[in-house]
Amino acid sequence: MTTKSIRRTLRSIAPFIGLALAVLPAAWPYFGGGFPRTNDALPHLYRSLALSRLVRQGVLWPRWSPDLVHGYGYPVFNFSPALSHYLIVLFHLAGPSLTTAYRAAMTTILALTACSTYLLGRDLFGAVGGWVAALAYVYSPYVLYDALVRGSLQESLALALVPLLFFSLRRATRYGGRWIAASALSCAAIPLSHPPISIQVSIPTGIFLLWLGCSMGWHRLWRPLAGLALGGLLMAFFWIPAFTEVQYVQTEIAVSRGYHYPNNFMPLKALIAWPRLPADPALVNPPVVRSLPLLALAIAAIMLPWRRRSLRSTQHRIRVGLCLCVLLICTMLILPLSRPLWDHLSLLQLSLYPWRFLGLTSLAGALVLAGISSGPKRLPTLPLLLIIAALLIGAIPWLYPPREAVPESPTLAHVTAFEQPPLFIGTTTLGEFLPIWVEQLPDTTELRQQLISDPSTDRLIAAEGVIVQQSTGSPLDAAYVLHAERPATLTYRQFYFPGWRVELDGEAIPIRPSQPEGLLSIDVPAGEHHLHIRFGLTPPRLLGWALTGLGLLGLISLLIFGPRWAAPEPGPSLATFSETTSRMPLSQLALLTGAILVIWLLFSRIDTPLRATTLTPEGLRGVPNSLALDFAGELRLLGYEQTQHPISADDDVHLTLYWRALRPIGVHYDVVVHIVDRDGLKWDTQQPGRPSDWRWAPGTDSWTPERYVMDPYVLQLLDGAPPGEYAFRVSLVRRDTKQTIDTHHIIGHLLVAQPARDERPLEVGMTPVGLSTGDMLEALGSRIDRRQAAPGEPVRATILWQAQSAGSDSSLTRNPSLTLNLVTQGGTPILTTTSAIAPHYPVADWRPGDRLRTETLLRLPAHTPPGEHVWRAQIDQAHPITLPHTLAVRELDRQWDPPALAIQLDAQLPPVATLLGANVEPSSCQIQASQPVTVTLAWRAEAEVEISYRVFVHLVGPDGDIVAQRDGEPANWTRPTTGWLPGEVVLDERVLDVPANASDGSYTLICGLYEPDTGQRLKTQEGLGTIQIIEITIQ
Known part of the structure; x- marks a missing residue:
């Protein structure tokens, strides 16, 4: 050349x-x-x-x-x-x-x-x-x-x-x-x-x-x-x-x-x-x-x-x-x-x-x-x-x-670990290529383990009375010698699909999908046979x-x-x-x-407005609202961005949270976000959405401290949310136990300046109601969030209003007041509450078509009588009307004498209750890691209270770390403290799942009561926030 x-x-x-x-x-x-x-x-x-x-x-x-x-x-x-x-x-x-x-x-x-x-x-x-x-x-x-x-x-x-x-x-x-x-x-x-x-x-x-x-x-x-x-x-x-x-x-x-x-x-x-x-x-x-x-x-x-x-x-x-x-x-x-x-x-x-x-x-x-x-x-x-x-x-x-992270030399073990039935299978997102004969996925545990240990594992399952010996082949082309004492049906652990062929002693025999798993089912007569299973061509494939x-x-x-x-x-x-x-x-x-190449290398090494390291030990740079709120020592809220306000009640509310794990967690938490008013009442719809540009993030169980996560939400205010000041309540819920971890935090500030005004159908579950204040205000509908309840349980009452004329044309000098009454069928009052309609939206600013909502959260008193009760509503001094809702209050099976208790405590948490004692299973208090511990607490109520306190039971290690826990309202959320009568004994059973990696040693079982809104624990007479129940030994 x-x-x-x-x-x-x-x-x-x-x-x-x-x-x-x-x-x-x-x-x-x-x-x-x-x-x-x-x-x-x-x-x-x-x-x-x-x-x-x-x-x-x-x-x-x-x-x-x-x-x-x-x-x-x-x-x-x-x-x-x-x-x-x-x-x-x-x-x-x-x-x-x-x-x-x-x-x-x-x-x-x-x-x-x-x-x-x-x-x-x-x-x-x-x-x-x-x-x-x-x-x-x-x-x-x-x-x-x-x-x-x-x-x-x-x-x-x-x-x-x-x-x-x-x-x-x-x-x-x-x-x-x-x-x-x-x-x-x-x-x-x-x-x-x-x-x-x-x-x-x-x-x-x-x-x-x-x-x-x-x-x-x-x-x-x-x-x-x-x-x-x-x-x-x-x-x-x-x-x-x-x-x-x-x-x-x-x-x-x-x-x-x-x-x-x-x-x-x-x-x-x-x-x-x-x-x-x-x-x-x-x-x-x-x-x-x-x-x-x-x-x-x-x-x-x-x-x-x-x-x-x-x-x-x-x-x-x-x-x-x-x-x-x-x-x-x-x-x-x-x-x-x-x-x-x-x-x-x-x-x-x-x-x-x-x-x-x-x-x-x-x-x-x-x-x-x-x-x-x-x-x-x-x-x-x-x-x-x-x-x-x-x-x-x-x-x-x-x-x-x-x-x-990606395995450098992936194996079938990695593939099987990656697949998550029923949808994330076959290297597809939804399992959309699953054969139509598969109505229900089989239990894949056994074959999965076999596949990990031996990628060439046999797929044929022999029926009773059939001796099978694989002679040659792979899952796509397998040959067997078998001896059947009687006619039998064999199952080949591959899904039925066009292309599968089965020959018995050299002659093709029919196959069918099993029900409902859709596996290959093969009928064989008695005797000695040669079975050949293979995947091959179909007429369309041959033509292609x-x-x-x-x-x-x-x-x-x-x-x-x-x-x-x-x-x-x-x-x-x-x-x-x-x-x-x-x-x-x-x-x-x-x-x-x-x-x-030079430009790329420069940007790779120098922080610029286009590429920079924003996560620092001190926090997150560049976030509009920087925070450092720790949740139970597991996650840290680094900051947030929110919708610019003031807004109209019709507008979407955008909130983006920035999270960082404080340490490798290994536990999946769900973040719960709500819009709340000054009293802590929730004002957003049930399920927040995600923005269109949201990118899915892995669960908190895989988060590491050197990374951070954007957690954006699109929230909508309830129809008729009145103008006023709101904030965001953020809490963590452990996915496996459904327990709220630690306490919630209130962040941000949201000013709603204008109410919703357009016409729209009533939301699902709301019933039309005829209640008005003359020409000024008309009730469009009402809803009570439950039809059955027990003493001490919460009930939320909703009424949606619409202004019929301008407030400036009205003779009213203050916002109308709504009085809600729960009465017996005979008219005896049980509870009464009065609140102003849209208290932070002056009546003089009302405009025709304004949609305004009243939300009233009540708790039934502990002494509420059983029976079918009715709701009545009254605006100012107008004649009260009966709402189209009833509330069936069930009678509680109250207990006044304590059971036999292996552990006597008599620990007082004034003024609410006294922990009389507890029973623990196993009674020996000696367990192995991964073995559950069942604790039954016996509480005696000392007074009627208006706060629903939560019970916590923790198993604490020698270093003070919580190894296992159960928090919530007593008796699996069925007996809130607001329903306790003085002298009543309430039994509260809780099962603690001890992790398999718990080290051997002596652990302490403790419990107590705390206020959910603040996380503040009730103190014993000795000034302690916990009650020690007993020592548990893991061995």
Whole structure:
């Protein structure tokens, strides 16, 4: 090879080498320890493991993975193609670990994304345009979101192949021959990577073909169409079985859980959103941002006045206009206004997510920028450098995602631990490919353990009276010799699905799914037999392979007999640019590549407004409301953000909490948030929502002190919540015991300035009621939160009002008062309460249509008589009316004599109660770790009280740490202290679950009473906040 040819070769490959280096910042989050914390990276890693095991067994394109769903099998590869996973397997077969192979595959995909976009951009706008397009596409928000937030390996590969499809279609139109074969391969590779992208790309492909026909001649259009048709044949082995056999899996699960197009349109506001700044890898769940290529479009808009001469060429303007047209159409298909179009295009609906079009808008935006920045005259190096630097700097917030631990050499043990039946199975989120015959998942515990210890474990379960010996095979192709004393039914622990075949003594026999697990059931007669079980072809699969074979013949023919790659026919020129703009100097390539790497390294080491470390030992920097509230020594609330106020009662209320674990917890806590008034009464609806950009975070059991978590909520005030001042109440509930941990904290300040005014139906459970104050106020409805209660229990009464006239027109000088009475059927009063309606919203400010709500929380006195009682309401001095609600008060079975008590205490907690004593099981007070302890406390009431005190029982270790606990109202929440009568004895049984890792030694069982609102414990006469019951020995 001559020096001249070496230089020519180097000049040809230099742009691609530069681009491979330029994408390193985008791929780098996959290197080092672990992976970026994504939605799908781990499922794809484990799916690659399943594929690798099958490939090593000689199954080159599997339909069924026998190792998934804890060894019961799953047809994931029949419906989710494995081309991207093959890339990982190929790297893995070369020697690296599977996780290293995944990193190499993702890096290759990003490099392919840049290189294929460069080819298309160079074809349309010259070498400089190709470079700009490549980097604008790779560093676009959606491509980075796909790679580093979703971790969608399949879609990332498909998006990398889309530019290659357009490039090869254009070349096929111009040159024909082998370029038709190239377009066929590109067309087939996209759906074999990610079918939804192949559906969505058909729209810009149609626009592109129309442009090719107009610009190069309609008589040439058969060439790209032939390539697309040949591509359809090449992938027939996948799409024919996938479309015909989808009826046999439970895909409706995805639709029922919101994984469908109607729930995934995006408003324009979300499309122009920017990620949370600064990016901080310590934040476990930064908000999800899926946006348009805003920076590329902004740069193009800024450059347009300066580069307008580059658009003087009609051909150049048409190409830029073509890209802009694709961008606008794809953007429109993401917006809710395109819903009618989606409703009528059933094929488009199969792509599930309208926001997936962001991948195509990102490519179109990159090409628009390429068109603006290119032209007959080469763009100077400095402006080009500024464009490239701006694209990379704009991508910085996406390049530093949170990380998660990943096994370097995953095994089936990791896969089985990762799967969480019934939904998170088979490396899919919802189990949507579970066969329809599986109505109930079997107990997978036994097979799961067998699979961990022996990946080749036998799947056949012999019936009684049948002796089975496996002779050869794997779960997909197993042979047995068996002896049956009598006819029997064998169960093969794989789910029934088309393709399973069973032969008995060389002859096919019928099989059926078991009920309700859907496992293979095989009937065998008595005697000695040879049984062969295998998974094979079905008619659709056979037809698909036959058509793919025809496509391969056509492909090979084109490659052998077609014209050479560079043999153009006479026709319109491909080039718009002079020779000087079709190549980039090596020095310029080196400068641009080096600048990208230097900028990335600087941002990686220096805190900036785009990337910074915000979690410090002192707290969280940058949070609007910084706090340091500890919850039971487990979690710390670092701060919060809230809705700007004042607000209307109709407005959504946004609250974001920032949490950090104080130590590794190992326990799952749920955060409970409510809007409360000055009296602590709750004023929000039952279940808070999450904002649309919320990103799921793992449970607190896996939190570590060096990370922090965003916990955002969208709360709604109750219909008719009156204007006034509110706050937020935050508490923790332990998920396994449902116990509130420690006490709650009140944070924030929310001012509601305007009430709700629009007309709306009454909320569920509210009954219309006729109660008014003349022309001023009318009761729309009322509700009592319970129809049965016991003495001491709380009852919440609600009345919804609407103002009929302006308060300024009324003679009232103060807000009306509401009096609620609970009376017996004979009219004897039981309890009475009076409160003002909307006390913090002066009557003079009332407007017609104002909806105002009164919420009254009552506790039935301990002496409330049993029976059916009625509610009466009265406004000021008006005549009282009977509300359409009754309250049935049940009679309590009170106990006045204490039982026999093994432990006598007589510990007083004045003025509420005396702890007479306790019984403990086991009575020996000697237990083993993980053995429960049952404690029965005997309380004697000393007075009627208005506070419902909580009982706590703690098992405390020698170091003072709580090892086990049970908190709550007495007698499993059935006997609040507000219902105790003086002299009454209340028995309170509690079971403490001692953890399995509790160390041997002596532990102390203590108890007491505390006020739930403040956490303040009642003191004994000795001034102690706890009562020591007995010592417990763990041995």
